[in-house]
Amino acid sequence: MxxxxxxxxxxxxxxxxxxxxxxxxxxxxxxxxxxxxxxxxxxxxxxxxxxxxxxxxxxxxxxxxxxxxxxxxxxxxxxxxxxxxxxxxxxxxxxxxxxxxxxxxxxxxxxxxxxxxxxxxxxxxxxxxxxxxxxxxxxxxxxxxMCAGLIGWRSLKMAGPARRIGIYGFGAAAHIIAQVCRYQGREVYAFTRDGDEAAQTMALSLGAVWAGGSLEAPPVVLDAAIIFAPVGDLVPAALKAVAKGGRVVCGGIYMSDIPRFPYRLLWEERQVLSVANLTRADAVEFLALAPVAGVKxxxxxxxxxxxxxxxxxxxxxxxxxxxxxxx
Incomplete structure (x- = not known):
């Protein structure tokens, strides 16, 4: 070999x-x-x-x-x-x-x-x-x-029944899970590296209703956010963007340090969650869903x-x- x-x-x-x-x-x-x-x-x-x-x-x-x-x-x-x-x-x-x-x-x-x-x-x-x-x-x-899709799926499940979802970092996982969101009737708001017009164009082509820079304010208040970029600075930015009771899901195995932020960003029952690995049940669910959702x-x-x-x-x-x- x-x-x-x-x-x-x-x-x-x-x-x-x-x-x-x-x-x-x-x-x-x-x-x-x-x-x-x-x-x-x-x-x-x-x-x-x-x-x-x-x-x-x-x-x-x-x-x-x-x-x-x-x-x-x-x-x-x-x-x-x-x-x-x-x-x-x-x-x-x-x-x-x-x-x-x-x-x-x-x-x-x-x-x-x-x-x-x-x-x-x-x-x-x-x-x-x-x-x-x-x-x-x-x-x-x-x-x-086998990973971008599976971890994206577990992250989306942890985001709960959110209708308006922010996705931070529009790479392999995001470009898959955005298609699942579209199939499920959710609205995707894509946050990319500043100036990354190619990623923003791709996000919009896959059904995102808005695309902007990673620290921009979205045009609406989000129900949840998923962070795929390994950048700790995005956690307080995402908390600021989600509504009361909203969830921020960190979907990577590694992230740079999260900076200090005021408690008011977490208050009103906002949550920060992390995703660890996957279960075999996640894989069975997602591999059945992907063809039905038309994931490409x-x-x-x-x-x-x-x-x-x-x-x-x-x-x-x-x-x-x-x-x-x-x-």
Missing amino acids: RAMVLTTKGAPLQPVERPDPVPGAGEIRVRVEACAVCRTDLHVVDGDLPDPHLPLVPGHEIVGIVEALGEGVTTHAIGRRVGIPWLGGTCGCCSYCESDRENLCDEPVFTGYTRDGGFATHVVARADYAFALDGFDDPVAVAPL TTTTVYPLERANEALADLRAGRFQGAAVLVP
């Missing part, structure tokens, strides 16, 4: 050849067709997230074909297309797992962080954390759904060997939608 490997935090990924991995009990080996590049991959590579399992193959928005089955696997068949997400395994016995909150598991496994991921030609995953993608015929198009992803394709370029372009905001690596 070929892989792009992180050996030192903050260093470029290195091309490596290895023997094809052998699935253990309860695991499957997948031939990777596509792996989207997530901002979380940047946080892993740049060292924002502590203690990655080095040397590491990043990547957790994986789509591929089952090529081999480990002992005891009966839920997947060779030749089936599956998706592999960020949450790669849980203990199943802690208080969180036993209360249907496996996303908060005390001993989780994360694809592309604590175990090798999809910036490679092959990957091994737990069979019970790989999702059948029957009916999804384009692996490049579906790859961003915008992608920029890179060969596997250009993974460093894809990461650099994501860091600099040089494309709209999602980058996808294809071996």
Whole structure:
């Protein structure tokens, strides 16, 4: 197999050849067709997230074909297309797992962080954390759904029944979840980096009723806001924009420090919530909803060997939608 490997935090990924991995009990080996590049991959590579399992193959928005089955696997068949997400395994016995909150598991496994991921030609995953993608015929198009879509969906659920929703940071997750909002009859107000006319144009094309700079005041009071940009300064800005009782959902795994802000912005029962990982139930729900809602992803394709370029372009905001690596 070929892989792009992180050996030192903050260093470029290195091309490596290895023997094809052998699935253990309860695991499957997948031939990777596509792996989207997530901002979380940047946080892993740049060292924002502590203690990655080095040397590491990043990547957790994986789509591929089952090529081999480990002992005891009966839920997947060779030749089936599956998706592999960020949450790669849980203990199943802690208080969180036993209360249907496996996303908060005390001993989780994360694809592309604590175990090798999809910036490679092959990957091994737990069979019970790989999702059948029957009916999804384009692996490049579906790859961003495996994290940007799933975390976007969990963030939207946590926002509650809000009709007017502000989305801060219009990247991969936002461009997917805006389409779900449109399908559900919600109004989207898109906040982008100042001067990013391309992102604002994209947001409007996907159904947003307004698009402006990240610190602009929206034309109406919002019921809720979702922050996908990893910028702590946006939390008080979003609180200022939402109505009494409104929610501000922080949808990323990493965010810069939130600055001090006056209590009056939080008062009147406004809430600040964070999203942690996903549950398998989230994935089942969203993968059933996405085709019905007509979700279409915008992608920029890179060969596997250009993974460093894809990461650099994501860091600099040089494309709209999602980058996808294809071996």
